[in-house]
Each structure stands twice: as structure tokens, then as C-alpha cells.
Amino acid sequence: MAVNTFELPPNNDYGIALAGGKRGRILFISISEITPAINGVRMLELRMIEKTTKIHVNMEVDPRHVPVGWVALYFDDLYDESGTELIGKAYGVNHAIGERKSDGHMIQYVTEQFHLEDGSLCAEGPMDREAVIAQEWVQIPVKGTAGIYLGMSGLWSWRLIDLTDPLIPLVSNIKLGP
Numbered sequence: 119m120a121v122n123t124f125e126l127p128p129n130n131d132y133g134i135a136l137a138g139g140k141r142g143r144i145l146f147i148s149i150s151e152i153t154p155a156i157n158g159v160r161m162l163e164l165r166m167i168e169k170t171t172k173i174h175v176n177m178e179v180d181p182r183h184v185p186v187g188w189v190a191l192y193f194d195d196l197y198d199e200s201g202t203e204l205i206g207k208a209y210g211v212n213h214a215i216g217e218r219k220s221d222g223h224m225i226q227y228v229t230e231q232f233h234l235e236d237g238s239l240c241a242e243g244p245m246d247r248e249a250v251i252a253q254e255w256v257q258i259p260v261k262g263t264a265g266i267y268l269g270m271s272g273l274w275s276w277r278l279i280d281l282t283d284p285l286i287p288l289v290s291n292i293k294l295g296p
Contacts, residue, residue: 161272161293161294161295162267162270162272162293162294162295163291163292163293163294164234164290164291164292164294165198165199165289165290165291166196166197166198166199166205166206166289166290166291166292167196167197167198167199167200167201167279167287167288167289167290168194168195168196168197168208168276168287168288168290169194169195169197169201169285169286169287170192170193170194170285170286171193171194171195171285172192172193173190173191173192173193173286174190174191174192175188175189175190175191176188176189176190181251182251182281184214184224184226184247185214186214186215186216186217186224187214188213188214189211189212189213189214190211190212191209191210191211192209192210192211192212192286193207193208193209194207194208194209194210195207195208196208196232196234196290201287205234205235206232206233206234206235207233208230208231208232208233209230209231210228210229210230210231211228211229212226212227212228213226213227213228214226214247215227215244218246221248223246223247223248223249224246224247224248225244225245225246225247226244226245226246226247226250227242227243227244227245228241228242228243228244228245228258229241229242230242230274231263232292234265236265236266236267237262237263237264237265237266237267237268238262238263238264238265238267239260239261239262239263239267239274239292239294240260240261240263241258241259241260241261241274241292242258242259243258243259244258245258250277250278251278251281253277253278253279253281254277255275255276255277256275256276256277257273257274257275257276258273258274259271259272259273259274260272260273260274260292260294262294267294269296270294270295270296271294271295272292272293272294272295273292273293274290274291274292275290275291275292275293276288276289276290276291277289
């Protein structure tokens with residue numbers, strides 16, 4: 119199924135942008151639904167549920183209180199928004215890199231690769247581990263690396279759903295633009 123497109127005004131440097139509608143499991147929305155419209159440019163939003171299938175850590179500790187140097191390598195299944203249909207795979211590395219002096223919060227550095235049937239993405243950046251454990255929304259930059267996402271960039275926002283579930287489920291939203 120083809121992606122809907124539209125021509126932007128000639129004075130716009132973005133060229134062709136994604137238009138409204140659905141393409142498979144991917145939801146296309148207007149940037150005006152997120153922030154004020156910028157030259158009519160449309161953004162792409164992916165909404166998923168991630169569930170960890172395998173995790174390897176370098177030291178067994180309470181995940182709510184990790185020390186500097188703690189590292190986790192994880193593998194996730196990606197599901198549609200309802201959490202029922204498998205739509206891709208992801209894997210990542212999470213490093214506890216240090217405590218922020220202003221509040222004592224542990225800062226973690228996360229790198230995650232997302233692989234979907236129509237392309238792949240990579241997210242990378244620091245996060246406040248205390249916010250993660252408190253099940254608050256956290257976000258880091260993301261870039262499209264292949265397929266329909268190639269050359270796009272934006273933000274990956276996510277939050278844990280249930281700290282007691284061994285699959286460590288989380289709500290994952292990726293917003294991308296040209």
C-alpha cells in the first residue's frame with residue numbers, strides 16, 4: 119500500500135511530506151496535532167507496546183537501585199498499540215553512567231534499535247533513571263536508519279506500564295519528521 123503524499127508550497131524546503139491516513143500499523147498525524155503547524159509539514163507517529171523477551175545484566179541488583187557501571191542488554195518484541203499483534207523487534211543497551219549532583223538521580227544512557235517491516239530506527243541518549251522507575255514519560259532523540267524512516271528524525275518517548283511484570287512492558291511513541 120502506498121503512502122499518501124501531498125505537495126508543499128514552492129517556498130517550502132521540505133519537498134514532499136507525509137499526509138493523513140493509515141498505512142498498515144503506522145499512524146500518520148499532522149504536526150499541528152502535536153505543536154503549531156510549521157509550513158504544513160506532517161509528522162509520522164508510531165505507537166507501540168514493547169515487551170522484553172530476554173535481558174542480560176553485568177550484575178544482579180534491584181533494578182530500582184542500580185549502581186554506576188550497571189549495564190543491561192535487552193531484546194524486545196514490538197506490538198501494535200493494543201499490545202496484541204507483533205509488528206517488529208528491538209534490542210538495546212542501557213548503561214548507568216552516573217549520579218546527577220543536583221538531585222542524586224541516576225542517569226542512564228540508552229541505545230535502542232527498532233526493526234519494523236517497513237524500516238528501522240535508532241534512538242540514543244541519556245535518561246533520568248528515577249523518572250523511568252517512577253513510570254514517568256522519558257524521551258531521547260531517534261533517527262530513521264532504513265526503509266520509509268530513512269533520513270527522518272524526532273523523539274522517542276516511553277514509559278513503563280508495570281514494574282511487577284517480568285516482560286517489563288512499556289508504552290512507546292516515536293514522532294518523526296523530515
